[in-house]
Amino acid sequence: MRRNATQTAPGAEAPEGSAAKSSGPGRILIVDDEANVRAMMGATLEHHRHHVHLASNGREALEMLQQDTFDAVLTDIVMEDGSGLALLERIRAQHPYLPVIMVTAVHDISVAIDAMRRGAFDYLLKPFEREHLVASVHRALEHSHQMLENRSYQENLERIVMARTEMLRQAMQDLEHSYDITLEALGDALDLKDAETEGHSKRVTAYTIALARAMGLTPEEIKTIARGAFLHDIGKMAIPDNILRKPGPLTDPEQEIMREHCTRGYHILRKIPFLRGSAEIVFSHQERFDGTGYPSALRGTEIPVGSRIFAVADTLDAITSDRPYRAAGGFDMARAEILRCSGTQFDPSVVEAFLKIPNELWYELRAEINGQARRYTTADMAAEALARQMADKQ
Structure with a gap:
């Protein structure tokens, strides 16, 4: 037996299984x-x-x-x-x-x-x-x-709570973006002071990010490493211009002063909370895997992984960039040199990851950073092969 009931008031809403909106008729x-x-x-x-x-x-x-x-x-x-x-x-x-x-x-x-x-x-x-x-x-x-x-x-x-969390997340993103704009301005200021390495910070950062991704690092780790790579030479802001811009070889005392840029850069960044991890990379970016680097002669995995990755990226850019005393080499030349120094200057695991990445990626990253909207072509490969042949003859 079932007795039908009248409907509840229009607009009444309730949790699943409940129709009441008040303690009146139910x-x-x-x-x-x-x-x-x-x-x-x-x-x-x-x-x-x-x-x-x-x-x-x-x-x-x-x-x-x-x-x-x-x-x-x-x-x-x-x-x-x-x-x-x-x-x-x-x-x-x-x-x-x-x-x-x-x-x-x-x-x-x-x-x-x-x-x-x-x-x-x-x-x-x-x-x-x-x-x-x-x-x-x-x-x-x-x-x-x-x-x-x-x-x-x-x-x-x-x-x-969700709305405020989203607002906070957006605010943090905006703040982080403003931080990165500030960092880019610092990097540009350094490039202006050291014209010899113009664009170096951006290129080496792009190479470092690509290598870090290839090695399976987390997005947060990559972000920290990227900032360290971009600011690796920030300590050079404190190096006297007569040393930083000296056209010829540096004397031993001048070399000692130049080497201080790692420590100076570390002290510039370490007091900034969101750059503490990056400051460690700035401090150790001149260390070598075999312990012969500076400023602390760290060896192997004592060196932060970001610095070990940066070392390969830095050498890649150094070899493939023009300098007043030599023309730029090709990416194959860089690969050969990095492989030769695996286990001494470089971490073998980083070198292994580097060698698995094709030259096309490095070329396109470099072209993008330099504002050249073109891809790596067979003509580019032929030009590099010719350059290698001429280098071998010399």
Whole structure:
């Protein structure tokens, strides 16, 4: 037997399994295999203006819960087609916000305790006074209303947190972008001071990033290494111009001063929180894998991985760039020199990753940094081969 109910007020919204927006009239599902009990409870609740649906067993109740929403369920514990406790568990699993009132003629406290442990909202013993039934339903509707408000508050709070988190993330991105613009300005200032290596910082940074990616480093590690590569010579800002721009060979004392650029660069950057990791790379970018570098004569993996990667990228750019005292060499020449110095100047694992990267990538990176929108062609390869032949003859 099923008694149809009137619809809830337009615009009413609720959590899954609940239609209540207030503790006033609610939509109630009554489940009992005794027709007279269903009718009595239904009539009592309708007298208090509640909208009632009736189900004679658990299967029918579950079908109705799938098709409609309710504010509370009253179910008998013992029914011919199965236990009301099983129905309670299904409702709790599928509609966790829906209060369930257990109704039974079994006067056994252990049954009541078991029902409450399984998530029942209340427990009524037959025969019960009608006012007890009405009061229990009223409490269930108050509970449903409170659960709705709490859930709505929680969802609204989560939306606010998500929105503010996104705003913070965007602000951090904007701040980081402004940092990188500042760093680029510093690098450009260094290029202006040391015209011999104009564009070197950008090229060596691009090469370092490509190598770091090939070695499987994380995006955060690559970001730190890239900044260190870009600012590796920042300490030269503190080197006197008569040494930095000297056209001929440096004397031993001048060499010592020039070597201070690693430490000076480190001290410039280390006090900037987001550049602390990069400062370590600036400090150790002149170390050699065999321990013969400076300023600390670090050996092997004592050298930060970013500095070991940078060393290969730096040599790649140095060999393939023009200098006042020599013309630029080709990428094959750089590959041969880097391979020759594997295990002495360079980390063999970095060299291995470098050798797997084709010359085309380095050429295109260099062309992009230099503002040359063209690709590595067969003509370029032929020109490099000719340059190697002429170098061999000399």
